[in-house]
Amino acid sequence: MKPSATLWVIGSYHNIFRVGAIMQDLGFWVLNDIVWRKTNPMPNFRGRRFTNAHETMIWAARDEKAKGYTFNYEALKAANEDVQARSDWLIPLCTGEERLKGDDGKKVHPTQKPEGLLARVLLSSSKPGDLVIDPFNGTGTTGAVAKRLGRRYIGFERDQTYATAAEARIAADRAAAGGHAGAVHDRARRAARGVLRTDRARHDLARHQTGRLQEAPRRAGARRRRHHARRQGRLDPPHRRGGAGLGRLQRLDLLARRDQEGPAG
Numbered sequence: 480m481k482p483s484a485t486l487w488v489i490g491s492y493h494n495i496f497r498v499g500a501i502m503q504d505l506g507f508w509v510l511n512d513i514v515w516r517k518t519n520p521m522p523n524f525r526g527r528r529f530t531n532a533h534e535t536m537i538w539a540a541r542d543e544k545a546k547g548y549t550f551n552y553e554a555l556k557a558a559n560e561d562v563q564a565r566s567d568w569l570i571p572l573c574t575g576e577e578r579l580k581g582d583d584g585k586k587v588h589p590t591q592k593p594e595g596l597l598a599r600v601l602l603s604s605s606k607p608g609d610l611v612i613d614p615f616n617g618t619g620t621t622g623a624v625a626k627r628l629g630r631r632y633i634g635f636e637r638d639q640t641y642a643t644a645a646e647a648r649i650a651a652d653r654a655a656a657g658g659h660a661g662a663v664h665d666r667a668r669r670a671a672r673g674v675l676r677t678d679r680a681r682h683d684l685a686r687h688q689t690g691r692l693q694e695a696p697r698r699a700g701a702r703r704r705r706h707h708a709r710r711q712g713r714l715d716p717p718h719r720r721g722g723a724g725l726g727r728l729q730r731l732d733l734l735a736r737r738d739q740e741g742p743a744g
């Protein structure tokens with residue numbers, strides 16, 4: 480981990496205190512604990528305890544002396560009616576079209592995180608072109624959001640079903656921006672989510688999963704050029720409609736970049 484990198488860990492009361500203690504024993508420096516308050520938590524069915532309506536995220540630097548980590552303070556404040564961003568975030572659980580479902584209509588993953596949560600994490604503590612690593616990839620929420628926001632991404636996942644779903648999600652997401660290939664990938668993505676159940680959509684998904692659905696070379700070339708331009712700051716991160724109010728958050732990203740670059744010439 481670079482001295483300027485930071486680490487985010489999420490958990491509930493079952494594990495987060497132990498994880499936090501281990502992190503501190505290892506020398507990590509806690510910058511904040513963020514409380515993700517769920518607007519729609521699972522009820523406590525037995526009525527013997529409070530409903531667990533939040534999870535805790537620990538945001539930490541590599542060590543006490545670590546310098547130069549990214550925190551887009553001014554941009555976050557500007558996007559919050561000029562009030563400092565708070566450490567409690569009110570965000571719903573991942574439901575509806577965002578939730579990946581299999582052919583059987585069941586959820587692909589039991590704990591798929593909402594994109595809005597990852598968007599806040601990445602927009603507050605990273606810049607376009609930064610490398611984001613999620614060693615517990617699941618359905619690839621971190622990766623999907625990272626790619627959409629112009630960050631580079633590496634994910635690790637031990638379960639092949641989740642890994643396949645994440646790959647399909649990220650590849651289709653990337654291509655969904657335009658043209659026929661975009662439409663085909665979009666169908667595959669929606670088939671992976673179980674939103675679209677037509678034969679055509681299943682066919683596209685199967686082609687993707689067997690590697691037969693590839694981006695056209697010209698499109699891939701254009702994507703690479705856009706990627707380099709974005710890394711050099713010549714192009715804004717890709718914009719995308721829908722998806723947990725990301726438009727507003729991407730405007731925040733732009734403000735953050737202006738923050739770092741200083742006033743224009």
Ligand SMILES: C[S@@+](CC[C@H](N)C(=O)[O-])C[C@H]1O[C@@H](n2cnc3c(N)ncnc32)[C@H](O)[C@@H]1O
Pocket residue numbers: 588590591592593614615616617618619620621635636637638641
């Ligand atoms: C809480 S889930 C992540 C969910 C993800 N954020 C999402 O939105 O879909 C944690 C994931 O880590 C994976 N995992 C657990 N231990 C792992 C390991 N040692 N190496 C790779 N993946 C692991 C699990 O299979 C699980 O999918």
